[in-house]
Amino acid sequence: MPEFAHSLVGGIDLPGEGNFPGNTNPGFVSPALASLAPTKDGDYHLLTTSPLLNAGTPDIEGLGLTELDLAGNARLLDGRIDLGPHEGGVRPVEPIYEIRYVMQTARGAGDGSSWENASDDIQGMIEKQYVKQVWVAEGKYVPRRRADDVSTVSVGDRNNAFLMKIDVKIYGGFKGTETSLSERDLQSARRSILSGDLDNNDITVDGLSTSNRGNNAYHVVVCIGNAGEAALDGFTITGGTAYNDLTTQINGYDARRDEGGGIYVANSSPKINNVFIAGNAARSGGGVYLIWSKATISNFVLQKNTASSSGGGISVDFGYPTLINGRITGNRNRLCWRWVLQLWPRRECSQLGDQRKQRYNTQGGSTLFSHCLVEGVEANAGTGNLTPTPIRSLNLHCHGPGRLLRVGITVFQDARR
Ligand SMILES: [Ca+2]
Ligand SMILES: [Ca+2]
Numbered sequence: 159m160p161e162f163a164h165s166l167v168g169g170i171d172l173p174g175e176g177n178f179p180g181n182t183n184p185g186f187v188s189p190a191l192a193s194l195a196p197t198k199d200g201d202y203h204l205l206t207t208s209p210l211l212n213a214g215t216p217d218i219e220g221l222g223l224t225e226l227d228l229a230g231n232a233r234l235l236d237g238r239i240d241l242g243p244h245e246g247g248v249r250p251v252e253p254i255y256e257i258r259y260v261m262q263t264a265r266g267a268g269d270g271s272s273w274e275n276a277s278d279d280i281q282g283m284i285e286k287q288y289v290k291q292v293w294v295a296e297g298k299y300v301p302r303r304r305a306d307d308v309s310t311v312s313v314g315d316r317n318n319a320f321l322m323k324i325d326v327k328i329y330g331g332f333k334g335t336e337t338s339l340s341e342r343d344l345q346s347a348r349r350s351i352l353s354g355d356l357d358n359n360d361i362t363v364d365g366l367s368t369s370n371r372g373n374n375a376y377h378v379v380v381c382i383g384n385a386g387e388a389a390l391d392g393f394t395i396t397g398g399t400a401y402n403d404l405t406t407q408i409n410g411y412d413a414r415r416d417e418g419g420g421i422y423v424a425n426s427s428p429k430i431n432n433v434f435i436a437g438n439a440a441r442s443g444g445g446v447y448l449i450w451s452k453a454t455i456s457n458f459v460l461q462k463n464t465a466s467s468s469g470g471g472i473s474v475d476f477g478y479p480t481l482i483n484g485r486i487t488g489n490r491n492r493l494c495w496r497w498v499l500q501l502w503p504r505r506e507c508s509q510l511g512d513q514r515k516q517r518y519n520t521q522g523g524s525t526l527f528s529h530c531l532v533e534g535v536e537a538n539a540g541t542g543n544l545t546p547t548p549i550r551s552l553n554l555h556c557h558g559p560g561r562l563l564r565v566g567i568t569v570f571q572d573a574r575r
């Protein structure tokens with residue numbers, strides 16, 4: 159056998175200096191199948207991940223190397239030659255997957271290319287090139303990346319959030335075998351929970367955070383700037399705790415950390431559907447905060463969220479959001495604005511008359527309600543709204559998002575300070 163040094167031969171463990179074991183994956187860009195030989199097909203440049211980079215002979219004296227390699231690039235990069243006739247690695251080309259799959263525990267290759275190769279990183283999949291939808295199986299998911307720097311994993315950082323991305327739709331409520339969206343069963347107990355419980359110590363009741371939220375993420379979901387066709391559909395959102403005075407820049411806008419514990423939407427109009435938003439807290443907009451937004455929130459429950467100032471359930475500033483088929487109940491505010499739903503512009507407490515009307519202020523507001531029932535409000539703008547008679551039994555009977563379709567919106571403030 160000839161002598162080898164700094165070489166790789168498939169299937170043979172070569173003796174000698176610098177040789178690679180025979181089972182080493184050389185990391186070619188696109189090798190042709192061996193069964194096709196002889197062939198000129200295949201791309202045998204090395205990927206940037208190849209172990210053969212910078213593994214050639216350290217001493218190039220007497221090798222007769224030319225200035226340029228076979229492809230016309232410099233023959234010596236990074237101070238040491240690579241195995242083979244080419245120098246330098248080629249970035250792997252991202253395969254085109256329009257749907258990426260996420261499970262609580264990663265499977266197979268973990269690249270999200272299928273349920274069998276599910277990733278455990280929702281944001282990582284949202285950021286993938288070509289992705290149009292991210293499918294998320296049941297389980298609890300905590301954000302691992304800062305909303306203002308989603309390219310970096312920073313486990314436990316309170317600035318972490320799930321950041322929606324233009325034209326990317328995020329769907330939850332899967333078992334992990336479905337091949338179409340219609341196979342989801344949102345009425346079952348199966349839930350994909352997005353949680354702000356970074357330190358994993360929240361006391362939860364039925365999956366919803368109730369206490370130990372002091373070190374939780376400021377926001378669970380954030381959507382800022384042009385959302386295009388972006389959507390969030392089929393999730394429970396809980397544990398967001400927004401009480402920080404600072405702001406941060408996200409997508410070119412200042413985002414406040416004291417509004418929108420569950421969902422923070424600014425200058426953006428995503429579609430949010432089939433969501434259960436509960437057990438979140440903020441200074442304003444405990445469950446949801448919307449500013450300059452035409453968001454549509456449909457088939458939703460906003461329950462047991464709290465605000466130290468206003469809008470325990472939802473707070474809306476300057477926007478044209480549409481709320482359809484929802485229930486807003488048991489949310490709590492501490493200050494005088496005892497509205498579970500707070501719409502800009504606010505009125506001072508002293509200007510308010512009937513306590514019941516404080517629950518919903520329409521003056522100058524531009525929120526569109528359709529097929530809604532808002533307790534204590536006599537004239538709801540919009541179409542198909544129900545008569546303002548509180549139907550408390552609805553509170554007891556509507557739990558699954560799918561069952562809310564015919565209910566309309568019910569707003570109760572049944573938990574004051
Ligand atoms: Ca090199
Ligand atoms: Ca916690």
